[in-house]
Amino acid sequence: MPATCSACGTSPAALRRPKTGHALCRACFLAAFEEETHQAIVAGRLFRPGETVAIGASGGKDSTVLAHLLQLLDQRHGYGLRLLLLSVDEGIAGYRDASLAAVRRHQHRSGLPLHVVSYRQLYGWSMDRIARHLGPRNNCTFCGVFRRQALDRGALLMGADKIATGHNADDVAETVLMNFLRGDVGRLRRGAGAGPAGGEGAVPRCKPLRHAYEKEIVLYAYFQGLDYFSTECVYAPQAYRGYARALLKELEAARPSAVADLGHSGERLSLRSDLRMPARGTCQRCGYVASQPLCKACVLLEGLDRGLPKLGIGKHRRLRDKLQDGQPLTQEERRRLGALAEEEPPEEQVPLGELGRDEELWGKQELRGPRDLDF
Amino acid sequence: MAAPMSLLVEFGGGAELLFDGVKKHQVTLPCQPEPWDIRNLLKWIKQNLLKERPELFIQGDTVRPGILVLINDADWELMGELDYKLQDQDNVVFISTLHGG
Numbered sequence: 001m002p003a004t005c006s007a008c009g010t011s012p013a014a015l016r017r018p019k020t021g022h023a024l025c026r027a028c029f030l031a032a033f034e035e036e037t038h039q040a041i042v043a044g045r046l047f048r049p050g051e052t053v054a055i056g057a058s059g060g061k062d063s064t065v066l067a068h069l070l071q072l073l074d075q076r077h078g079y080g081l082r083l084l085l086l087s088v089d090e091g092i093a094g095y096r097d098a099s100l101a102a103v104r105r106h107q108h109r110s111g112l113p114l115h116v117v118s119y120r121q122l123y124g125w126s127m128d129r130i131a132r133h134l135g136p137r138n139n140c141t142f143c144g145v146f147r148r149q150a151l152d153r154g155a156l157l158m159g160a161d162k163i164a165t166g167h168n169a170d171d172v173a174e175t176v177l178m179n180f181l182r183g184d185v186g187r188l189r190r191g192a193g194a195g196p197a198g199g200e201g202a203v204p205r206c207k208p209l210r211h212a213y214e215k216e217i218v219l220y221a222y223f224q225g226l227d228y229f230s231t232e233c234v235y236a237p238q239a240y241r242g243y244a245r246a247l248l249k250e251l252e253a254a255r256p257s258a259v260a261d262l263g264h265s266g267e268r269l270s271l272r273s274d275l276r277m278p279a280r281g282t283c284q285r286c287g288y289v290a291s292q293p294l295c296k297a298c299v300l301l302e303g304l305d306r307g308l309p310k311l312g313i314g315k316h317r318r319l320r321d322k323l324q325d326g327q328p329l330t331q332e333e334r335r336r337l338g339a340l341a342e343e344e345p346p347e348e349q350v351p352l353g354e355l356g357r358d359e360e361l362w363g364k365q366e367l368r369g370p371r372d373l374d375f
Numbered sequence: 376m377a378a379p380m381s382l383l384v385e386f387g388g389g390a391e392l393l394f395d396g397v398k399k400h401q402v403t404l405p406c407q408p409e410p411w412d413i414r415n416l417l418k419w420i421k422q423n424l425l426k427e428r429p430e431l432f433i434q435g436d437t438v439r440p441g442i443l444v445l446i447n448d449a450d451w452e453l454m455g456e457l458d459y460k461l462q463d464q465d466n467v468v469f470i471s472t473l474h475g476g
Contacts, residue, residue: 015450249440
């Protein structure tokens with residue numbers, strides 16, 4: 001038999017908490033986990049009464065636990081929130097279609113409204129088609145950039161004041177590690193993924209689970225019998241994040257506080273005040289937040305639409321300038337930008353429906369869609 | 376001499392994908408000279424149940440970091456981990472935390 005719960009002193013313990021080392025029984029753990037999430041929401045002033053909050057819902061463990069907790073805590077503590085589920089369909093066969101089915105099951109059980117935005121509707125490109133052009137590497141770059149905007153657009157469309165995402169302490173620690181290893185000073189300054197995460201996009205964001213360990217999220221879902229989807233994305237095995245993740249898990253095995261400590265480092269890191277940072281402006285083409293004339297999504301789309309998928313990846317400034325000046329590229333230069341030997345036939349057109357009209361999407365903010373202007 | 380032992384072994388959180396997608400396995404461990412513990416259960420699983428990419432489940436003589444183990448619904452960290460002596464009818468659950476969020 002395991003030890004007795006250190007909180008109630010009567011029931012057998014069900015887990016050792018990674019952050020504190022305390023052994024708790026199932027009931028005391030569930031209560032503590034819920035209370036700590038509530039405290040994080042209160043202390044961080046994440047929500048205000050009357051706000052509409054779009055929960056980024058992937059069908060995976062983190063967003064499933066987040067949606068469950070926000071609904072429960074909103075009822076228990078009277079936050080006065082209007083909660084919505086917002087999903088992004090990247091167009092990844094065998095992965096996102098199955099995870100969206102899990103979101104729909106959650107929608108039916110919880111009664112929360114659900115809205116799905118898709119890459120094909122927003123950008124004209126599904127991830128599967130992007131991957132066919134791009135090959136096995138860099139897919140997560142496209143997907144991450146596109147998802148950030150897609151969530152903003154979906155949230156605006158739903159009239160949400162805020163986006164809550166299921167990022168946990170492990171995700172935050174991985175991001176700090178990755179930004180540090182890449183020397184990404186801009187992201188480190190903006191909290192390295194640990195900060196309030198607002199201000200980067202069009203809609204403020206918050207991460208109510210950013211102090212919660214992955215182990216506890218998974219055990220919370222397990223003990224509550226929550227139904228979630230868990231399959232590795234087909235494109236993820238090539239991603240750099242996987243290496244940061246493996247390293248973090250080994251660090252955690254040696255010293256469990258490493259996860260929280262890395263998040264703390266990200267929050268506390270201060271940069272030299274004379275460090276020049278890129279000015280934040282808006283994208284000339286779509287009006288999204290950008291530090292360059294074009295936002296990252298528009299540059300990536302530009303490359304895809306020109307049949308040069310690597311245009312927006314890595315250091316190709318000279319070639320981008322050349323294109324901008326209307327100069328032709330050599331075969332070798334086109335090859336470096338990932339040009340395919342033969343063009344594949346365009347993807348079947350999706351009826352645009354209400355989501356395809358970018359003016360409407362961005363109407364509230366007077367922004368235009370990324371595909372509205374010619375390069 | 377350890378008698379044959381009947382266990383319910385479960386895989387979840389994506390770990391089942393390494394076991395032909397099957398989550399629940401009712402298994403009978405054969406007689407062997409030394410008592411069954413988690414350490415030799417893992418060896419047995421590797422030889423008898425694991426269908427693909429063993430390195431995603433087992434590293435060295437233990438589970439890959441990021442896989443949670445529950446013995447009769449209690450965290451194995453409270454039960455002696457690899458040294459836990461299995462009992463007939465025990466329930467051992469392996470949950471991967473390494474898959475999408």
